Amino acid sequence: MLAQFLQFLFSGVTVGATYALAALGFTLIYNASNVINFAQGEFIMLGGMLAVFFVQSGLPLPAALVLAILVPAVVGVLIEKLAIEPVKGAETVTLIIITIGASLVIRGLTAVIFGKGTHSLPAFSGDEPIQILGATLMPQSLWVLGVTAIVVVVLWYFFNRTLSGKAMLATSYNRVAAELVGINTNGVLFMSFAMSAALGALGGILVTPITLTSYDAGIMMGLKGFVAAVLGGLGNGLGAVVGGLLVGILESMGAGYLSSAYKDAIPFVLILFILFFMPRGLFGARVTDRV
Amino acid sequence: MQKRAYFGLYIVIAILALLPLVLPNSFYMDLAIRMAINAVIVLGLNLLIGFAGQISLGHAGFLGIGAYASAVLPTHFGWHPLLAMGAGAAATGLLAALVARPIFKLKGNYLAMATLGLGIILNIALRNEAQWTGGPDGMPVPAFGLFGFELNSDKHWYWVVAILLSVSVWASLNLIDSPFGRALRALHGSEVASRVVGVDVVRYKVAIFVLSAVFASLMGSITAHYVGFVTPNLADFFHSIELVTMVVIGGMASVYGSLVGAVLLTALPQALATFEGWETVVFGAILMICMIFLPKGLVPTLAAKFGKGE
Numbered sequence: 001m002l003a004q005f006l007q008f009l010f011s012g013v014t015v016g017a018t019y020a021l022a023a024l025g026f027t028l029i030y031n032a033s034n035v036i037n038f039a040q041g042e043f044i045m046l047g048g049m050l051a052v053f054f055v056q057s058g059l060p061l062p063a064a065l066v067l068a069i070l071v072p073a074v075v076g077v078l079i080e081k082l083a084i085e086p087v088k089g090a091e092t093v094t095l096i097i098i099t100i101g102a103s104l105v106i107r108g109l110t111a112v113i114f115g116k117g118t119h120s121l122p123a124f125s126g127d128e129p130i131q132i133l134g135a136t137l138m139p140q141s142l143w144v145l146g147v148t149a150i151v152v153v154v155l156w157y158f159f160n161r162t163l164s165g166k167a168m169l170a171t172s173y174n175r176v177a178a179e180l181v182g183i184n185t186n187g188v189l190f191m192s193f194a195m196s197a198a199l200g201a202l203g204g205i206l207v208t209p210i211t212l213t214s215y216d217a218g219i220m221m222g223l224k225g226f227v228a229a230v231l232g233g234l235g236n237g238l239g240a241v242v243g244g245l246l247v248g249i250l251e252s253m254g255a256g257y258l259s260s261a262y263k264d265a266i267p268f269v270l271i272l273f274i275l276f277f278m279p280r281g282l283f284g285a286r287v288t289d290r291v
Numbered sequence: 292m293q294k295r296a297y298f299g300l301y302i303v304i305a306i307l308a309l310l311p312l313v314l315p316n317s318f319y320m321d322l323a324i325r326m327a328i329n330a331v332i333v334l335g336l337n338l339l340i341g342f343a344g345q346i347s348l349g350h351a352g353f354l355g356i357g358a359y360a361s362a363v364l365p366t367h368f369g370w371h372p373l374l375a376m377g378a379g380a381a382a383t384g385l386l387a388a389l390v391a392r393p394i395f396k397l398k399g400n401y402l403a404m405a406t407l408g409l410g411i412i413l414n415i416a417l418r419n420e421a422q423w424t425g426g427p428d429g430m431p432v433p434a435f436g437l438f439g440f441e442l443n444s445d446k447h448w449y450w451v452v453a454i455l456l457s458v459s460v461w462a463s464l465n466l467i468d469s470p471f472g473r474a475l476r477a478l479h480g481s482e483v484a485s486r487v488v489g490v491d492v493v494r495y496k497v498a499i500f501v502l503s504a505v506f507a508s509l510m511g512s513i514t515a516h517y518v519g520f521v522t523p524n525l526a527d528f529f530h531s532i533e534l535v536t537m538v539v540i541g542g543m544a545s546v547y548g549s550l551v552g553a554v555l556l557t558a559l560p561q562a563l564a565t566f567e568g569w570e571t572v573v574f575g576a577i578l579m580i581c582m583i584f585l586p587k588g589l590v591p592t593l594a595a596k597f598g599k600g601e
Contacts, residue, residue: 036400083579090586092399093346093539098582100532104575112568223411223528230404265415268408275405276393 016248041222
């Protein structure tokens, strides 16, 4: 009983951590620009695929991983410079279509370059499972959780203790006011795309030894990251992390206890229910419309 | 204004009437039929997105309900296709009305999330209930017959969808110029202001959502009978996005823009088939370029350029 519950919990928290990283990516870009970046899932895919490619081409693991984070970050910045900055202030639908176009380009290029096969990455520190109260935990899960925890702490420090972080926060509160006090809001936008692409790629790399990856792995990952971000309340960093873990755990519990066939539907059922009763997610700020 | 609007309708009817004479073979006939089917769906969706300013990223789900009602009910329960089509439309309308009230308290990205979720849930259900739907492989759809006359050639279907399209264009033009249409445009402009002048905002949003969902469901049924086969891809997230893209590329809040968007984006994948393997890349790039350089869509941008508003 307990062993089974723990087993579902472990796998839920592990995949939830990846959703949390994706949700943080959505949050960063949303705060800087009010854009929902539907290409977020492709950064996750790109991280995993590039890590596989660099490792296979003989690079040592650390170098391969760093490159697999840097390249998606550059892609993120390119999207921002070429496609988002020129249409600042466009309607929500227009921005959604642009980012979906970007995701199609990334996915299509990946399929052309790396093929449509499924790829795997060796676990960072072996495949020897750890036994806890009858449940097994893979060492890679600890990597996922540990790195996510570090990322959350670093982000907290960044937003609360550094000037650039505070500039990003200020822009998310009020763009015009931030510009008035001399914050370079275009720089903030630039940085938010680089950071969220890097976060997504990082999540993708960490989870690839567990879930495998392929050119189309980013779609569901991205949509579930979006669910997690909305669940926590769009724009709320803490909410994104809590939302990610919650989506991961409920999905894993639902797959285990209810129906594994409907596993992918669980996050979406959850978000519909939450939005019916809490239109701004769990921790979303109350807003009043100015007329 | 009124006269000029109908002038466009006459042109549409003329094109639809003459098209079969110039289409060289059944490949183009098939393409024309699918364009017309998409155009009707997009007209409905544009009323929601363009005129009322509300997003739906799950419309393919409603299309799926209609298509599968026409496939499942006649096959497993022996219903008459017309009855099945009506049942699909009624079920879609009911579902849309049921979820619309809570959903339309939401705005912008939250609304996008909710409609996207709804569409994905519907699609997953279609994939999983294999004993009824045939699962991911889909299932065949019986032919559509009425009063002993069976619709079985491209010619028959062409005239059916051509008439449906003409009626839809006429109905949309009238709707936009009715008090209902003015209320929709008002709430797009400013919800608070329209509430102040007495527009029941929620009721209008729900009504237009249900209407566009039923449009999609009916055309889903037609697609199912015309193709003779349904798969869950008809109801997937990507198809929802395709439909929204047709609205936006053609031009939001433009009746003729809907037609242009549907025609172009139905033809595009055919045109891209020559790029072997690069289709997705080129399709994505075209979406981005269109939206960056023509954020208002083709028809409104061109209309503004040549100084004739619609």
